[in-house]
Amino acid sequence: MTATKDNSKAGAGRTIISVDAMGGDQGPATVVAGISLSARINPDIGFILHGPRAVLEKLVAKRKNLGSRCEIRDAAEVVSMEDKPSQVVRQGRNTSMWSALESVRNGEATVCVSCGNTGALMLMSIIRLRKLNGVYRPAIAVMWPSPNPQGYNIMLDGGADIRADAKDLAQYALMGTSYARNGFGLTRPRVGLLNVGTEEHKGRSELKEAHDLIAANARGGDFEFVGFVEGRDLPGTKCDVIVTDGFTGNVALKTAEGIAKFISDELRQAFRYSLLSKLASVLAYTSLNRLKKRVDPRRANGGVFLGLNGTVVKSHGAADATGVSSAVKLAYELAQSGFSDKLAARVASATLHDQDDTSEELTNGESE
Amino acid sequence: MTATKDNSKAGAGRTIISVDAMGGDQGPATVVAGISLSARINPDIGFILHGPRAVLEKLVAKRKNLGSRCEIRDAAEVVSMEDKPSQVVRQGRNTSMWSALESVRNGEATVCVSCGNTGALMLMSIIRLRKLNGVYRPAIAVMWPSPNPQGYNIMLDGGADIRADAKDLAQYALMGTSYARNGFGLTRPRVGLLNVGTEEHKGRSELKEAHDLIAANARGGDFEFVGFVEGRDLPGTKCDVIVTDGFTGNVALKTAEGIAKFISDELRQAFRYSLLSKLASVLAYTSLNRLKKRVDPRRANGGVFLGLNGTVVKSHGAADATGVSSAVKLAYELAQSGFSDKLAARVASATLHDQDDTSEELTNGESE
Numbered sequence: 001m002t003a004t005k006d007n008s009k010a011g012a013g014r015t016i017i018s019v020d021a022m023g024g025d026q027g028p029a030t031v032v033a034g035i036s037l038s039a040r041i042n043p044d045i046g047f048i049l050h051g052p053r054a055v056l057e058k059l060v061a062k063r064k065n066l067g068s069r070c071e072i073r074d075a076a077e078v079v080s081m082e083d084k085p086s087q088v089v090r091q092g093r094n095t096s097m098w099s100a101l102e103s104v105r106n107g108e109a110t111v112c113v114s115c116g117n118t119g120a121l122m123l124m125s126i127i128r129l130r131k132l133n134g135v136y137r138p139a140i141a142v143m144w145p146s147p148n149p150q151g152y153n154i155m156l157d158g159g160a161d162i163r164a165d166a167k168d169l170a171q172y173a174l175m176g177t178s179y180a181r182n183g184f185g186l187t188r189p190r191v192g193l194l195n196v197g198t199e200e201h202k203g204r205s206e207l208k209e210a211h212d213l214i215a216a217n218a219r220g221g222d223f224e225f226v227g228f229v230e231g232r233d234l235p236g237t238k239c240d241v242i243v244t245d246g247f248t249g250n251v252a253l254k255t256a257e258g259i260a261k262f263i264s265d266e267l268r269q270a271f272r273y274s275l276l277s278k279l280a281s282v283l284a285y286t287s288l289n290r291l292k293k294r295v296d297p298r299r300a301n302g303g304v305f306l307g308l309n310g311t312v313v314k315s316h317g318a319a320d321a322t323g324v325s326s327a328v329k330l331a332y333e334l335a336q337s338g339f340s341d342k343l344a345a346r347v348a349s350a351t352l353h354d355q356d357d358t359s360e361e362l363t364n365g366e367s368e
Numbered sequence: 369m370t371a372t373k374d375n376s377k378a379g380a381g382r383t384i385i386s387v388d389a390m391g392g393d394q395g396p397a398t399v400v401a402g403i404s405l406s407a408r409i410n411p412d413i414g415f416i417l418h419g420p421r422a423v424l425e426k427l428v429a430k431r432k433n434l435g436s437r438c439e440i441r442d443a444a445e446v447v448s449m450e451d452k453p454s455q456v457v458r459q460g461r462n463t464s465m466w467s468a469l470e471s472v473r474n475g476e477a478t479v480c481v482s483c484g485n486t487g488a489l490m491l492m493s494i495i496r497l498r499k500l501n502g503v504y505r506p507a508i509a510v511m512w513p514s515p516n517p518q519g520y521n522i523m524l525d526g527g528a529d530i531r532a533d534a535k536d537l538a539q540y541a542l543m544g545t546s547y548a549r550n551g552f553g554l555t556r557p558r559v560g561l562l563n564v565g566t567e568e569h570k571g572r573s574e575l576k577e578a579h580d581l582i583a584a585n586a587r588g589g590d591f592e593f594v595g596f597v598e599g600r601d602l603p604g605t606k607c608d609v610i611v612t613d614g615f616t617g618n619v620a621l622k623t624a625e626g627i628a629k630f631i632s633d634e635l636r637q638a639f640r641y642s643l644l645s646k647l648a649s650v651l652a653y654t655s656l657n658r659l660k661k662r663v664d665p666r667r668a669n670g671g672v673f674l675g676l677n678g679t680v681v682k683s684h685g686a687a688d689a690t691g692v693s694s695a696v697k698l699a700y701e702l703a704q705s706g707f708s709d710k711l712a713a714r715v716a717s718a719t720l721h722d723q724d725d726t727s728e729e730l731t732n733g734e735s736e
Contacts, residue, residue, distance in 0.1 A: 145630065159564055162572055196527055196618040204530055204615065231622030235630040244619075247572065250564040251616055252623045254599030259624045262513065262603040263631050280648045 014046035014069065016110075017331045018103035021051035021059075022078040022096040023116025025318045029059055031115065034324025035070065036063040038332070041325075045332055048109060050075050050099040075099040081317060085119040089127055097121060101128045104310040110340050111331040115315040115324065122160050122305060122314075129308040134347050137161045137168045138307030139246070140314065141179050142253060144234050150184040155194075155234060155242045158303050159250035166209035169193065169243050171347070173214045175306040176241040177223040178346045182339040183304075183330070184240070188222060192229030192239035194248060203228065214243070220350065304334070307347070311340050382414035382437065384478075385699045386471035389419035389427075390446040390464040391484025393686045397427055399483065402692025403438070404431040406700070409693075413700055416477060418443050418467040443467040449685060453487040457495055465489060469496045472678040478708055479699040483683040483692065490528050490673060490682075497676040502715050505529045505536045506675030507614070508682065509547050510621060512602045518552040523562075523602060523610040526671050527618035534577035537561065537611050539715070541582045543674040544609035545591040546714045550705040551672075551698070552608070556590060560597030560607035562616060571596065582611070588718065672698070675715070679708050 019035055021028040028051055035047050046069045049056055053074035060066050075096040079088050092098050097116050103109045105128050114121050122138070131138055139157035146153040156172045156179075157164060164172070173191045180189040193211055195203040211228065218225040226239045231252060234242055244252070271281035305312040311334050315327035334340075387403055389396040396419055403415050414437045417424055421442035428434050443464040447456050460466050465484050471477045473496050482489050490506070499506055507525035514521040524540045524547075525532060532540070541559045548557040561579055563571040579596065586593040594607045599620060602610055612620070639649035673680040679702050683695035702708075 147630070147633070162564060194619060196530060196615055196622075231619045231624075232626030232629070234623055235626045247564055248616055248619050251562060251599040251612075251620055254564075255602055255620045255623050256599075256627045258600030258603045259627045260631065261600070262515070263628065265515070267635075280650075282648075 014044055015332055015335045016046045016048060016103075016108060017328055017335065018048045018100045018109035018112040019050065019328070020096045020100035020112070020114035020116055021049050021056055022075075023080070023114060023317075024315070024324075025081070025115070026320060028055055030319070030321055031324050032056070032059040032063060032066070033321035034319070035328055036066050037321055037325040038328040039063075039065045039069055042329075042332060045069070045328070047071070048073055048100075048103045050096040050103070051078075052076055052096075073099050073103070079116050079120050081117050083117055083120055085117070085123040088117070088120040089123050092120070092124065097124060098128070101125060101310075101312070104312070105129055110335045111311045111313060113313045113315060113324075113327050113331050115317055115319050115327075118159065118303075118314055118317075121312065125305055125308055125310075125312050129310045129312070132307055132309060132344050132347050134350070135175075135307040136171060137164060138305055139164075139168075139172050139175060140249075140303040141176060141306050142249075142303045144242075144256070146235050147237050148240060150186060150240070152184070153234065153236075153240055153242060154180055154183075155244065155249055155252070156306065157244065157246035157249050158253055159246045160305065162245070162247040162250075164245035166206050166213050169207075169210035169245070170213035170217055171307075171350075172243045173223065173225075173241065174217065174221050174346055174350055175343060176243060177221055178343045179304065179306060179339070180241050182337040182342055183334060186240055188224055189241050190224045190226050190239040191218070191241045191243060192226045192233060194234075194242055194244035194252075195228040195230065198228045198230060210243075217350065221346070304330070306343065309340070309344070311335075311343075382412055383700055383703045384414045384416060384471075384476060385696055385703065386416045386468045386477035386480040387418065387696070388464045388468035388480070388482035388484055389417050389424055390443075391448070391482060391685075392683070392692075393449070393483075394688060396423055398687070398689055399692050400424070400427040400431060400434070401689035402687070403696055404434050405689055405693040406696040407431075407433045407437055410697075410700060413437070413696070415439070416441055416468075416471045418464040418471070419446075420444055420464075441467050441471070447484050447488050449485050451485055451488055453485070453491040456485070456488040457491050460488070460492060465492060466496070469493060469678075469680070472680070473497055478703045479679045479681060481681045481683060481692075481695050481699050483685055483687050483695075486527065486671075486682055486685075489680065493673055493676055493678075493680050497678045497680070500675050500677060500712050500715050502718070503543075503675040504539060505532060506673055507532075507536075507540050507543060508617075508671040509544060509674050510617075510671045512610075512624070514603050515605050516608060518554060518608070520552070521602065521604075521608055521610060522548055522551075523612065523617055523620070524674065525612065525614035525617050526621055527614045528673065530613070530615040530618075532613035534574050534581050537575075537578035537613070538581035538585055539675075539718075540611045541591065541593075541609065542585065542589050542714055542718055543711060544611060545589055546711045547672065547674060547707070548609050550707040550710055551702060554608055556592055557609050558592045558594050558607040559586070559609045559611060560594045560601060562602075562610055562612035562620075563596040563598065566596045566598060578611075585718065589714070672702070674711065677708070677712070679703070679711075 021031045048071050050073045056072045077094040079095045079097045100112050104112045140160045141156040142158035143152040156176050177189040180186045303314040313331045389399045416439050418441045424440045445462040447463045447465045468480045472480045508528045509524040510526035511520040545557045548554045671682040681699045
């Protein structure tokens with residue numbers, strides 16, 4: 001990756017983020033509003049924006065702070081939420097998504113941000129950016145609010161692949177801790193493996209195998225392995241990184257969304273109930289707003305694709321300007337920390353370790 | 369089952385619930401307080417209470433309303449939360465859990481309630497009560513709060529078995545709808561199959577197979593099949609019964625618990641923040657209490673074991689008196705509706721249907 005060398009194309013000395021302007025539920029105006037918000041806060045950021053030139057030029061012209069910091073790349077077609085990933089990959093050369101990944105592929109940017117179709121973005125990322133050497137399955141790392149000091153826990157896989165065997169899960173542990181170090185500054189992240197109980201005899205056999213693999217790699221990977229954790233630990237304090245397959249991870253994520261929405265709807269109802277409670281909600285306005293910010297998925301917006309040559313931040317499809325801006329912020333921080341290269345080095349060193357050493361290490365499973 | 373015939377043993381004309389007094393985190397005093405609460409509300413209920421006689425006699429003597437309505441069965445040993453299910457089944461003859469199931473087995477009661485070790489209770493129930501004819505895997509049905517008119521959705525399996533193939537999932541649909549009819553009075557429940565997306569091409573292959581099996585059985589089972597649903601639909605309005613394997617179901621359940629706790633902790637923090645917000649919390653007290661009741665897991669306490677000869681209600685291990693009482697209420701309603709027999713008939717008729725008909729029906733998978 002030679003991202004920093006090409007920065008001159010979109011603004012000297014700046015960290016360039018490649019942004020897919022299309023494919024989100026809210027359309028390109030929201031994406032442009034989001035990057036404008038980021039540009040206002042952060043003077044060191046620049047953008048390559050991908051989509052139909054005529055549409056984007058109009059939108060960017062309205063945002064004065066974007067003029068000198070945003071280069072537009074024309075891409076006529078759009079990947080819709082309904083498109084099948086396999087089709088998009090075959091016929092998607094002229095889409096904004098393809099173009100946005102191309103800027104990471106050719107080194108103009110190290111990180112790409114898109115609000116589009118997750119399945120299509122993942123498959124296209126795998127095909128265009130390619131998996132890191134030694135990575136079996138890339139994963140989506142997502143953030144959960146938690147009372148931990150860093151304010152968030154990381155869970156992977158959030159839904160890149162519905163299956164994961166023991167060696168995939170062990171690799172998720174390595175990738176997740178690298179992300180925790182570079183995204184949250186945790187020096188020695190605590191890793192938990194999601195199961196239906198914390199006792200070692202519980203759960204599926206591949207989880208017991210993964211348990212042993214991860215334990216064997218904890219020292220080399222410089223993380224602490226806390227063993228099996230349960231669903232309640234996702235927003236908890238037992239660990240910082242939670243490892244699971246993409247099916248279970250995706251169900252947990254959407255369940256949490258559902259419960260949060262249910263409670264907030266009920267809370268709104270509760271405050272509407274009587275005159276007294278309406279008055280209370282006025283008095284509690286600031287406090288409730290603080291809570292909302294804390295739990296708001298828009299603030300923690302951005303699943304990160306791990307295990308590729310380059311980093312892709314997937315923003316929520318329904319993200320508004322605040323959501324897009326928060327995904328851009330995450331992309332910027334990862335680009336700044338040199339995360340892509342560090343993750344590659346971490347995965348490579350685990351593989352090398354195995355070549356020198358035939359003890360119970362991560363890549364033992366490779367021969368399977 | 370001839371439960372009603374033997375009612376004279378513990379109180380004439382009453383519906384008898386068999387209650388394991390031991391094994392919960394709060395001890396037998398809480399269980400006795402809980403059944404006393406139920407007895408106060410419901411004059412038609414009687415109990416057979418299982419545990420060490422000396423301990424229970426003292427506790428029951430303190431509750432005047434239990435005197436004539438609670439028979440004590442001496443059982444010296446207790447199944448602890450740490451005991452391995454397989455061991456308990458071999459060596460557990462003298463436990464209160466075994467004794468409590470025995471009262472259902474011999475027809476003194478139709479429903480058993482226990483706060484004890486879930487795994488042990490499930491395995492012991494399978495061995496002592498035996499699976500219903502034609503049932504491959506029994507399941508735990510749990511309740512989710514939802515904005516649906518009945519106030520709750522039913523999910524199964526909540527964690528009886530970490531695996532389920534297509535025919536198990538189709539059978540969960542039948543058992544869940546029977547429970548929804550008898551527990552909630554829904555005439556034609558809507559069933560959804562939990563997946564990572566609602567598109568038909570998504571998810572694991574066994575889920576696609578289950579999708580077709582459930583669809584083929586919807587008419588015969590007298591339910592509406594809404595197809596794939598997602599985690600966010602568990603507390604949603606899309607369907608009344610959600611079908612999934614016990615691993616995924618258990619993770620979803622504990623994730624929801626974790627998120628609800630996280631939000632309620634944050635809410636408490638938010639109200640403590642300033643003088644104004646403290647005042648607001650006083651004014652909103654009634655409304656917040658109403659919300660708490662609505663979301664409170666103690667009010668929806670009780671997973672129900674389905675697919676056995678007799679019904680077992682598993683109360684939360686940490687249940688307090690309110691929780692125990694709510695589990696007893698559920699047990700009473702199911703006993704009253706003749707649920708055990710109706711479920712058996714439902715499963716039997718689905719099996720019979722297959723014997724007459726070789727089309728795409730539920731039990732086609734039996735030969736596998």
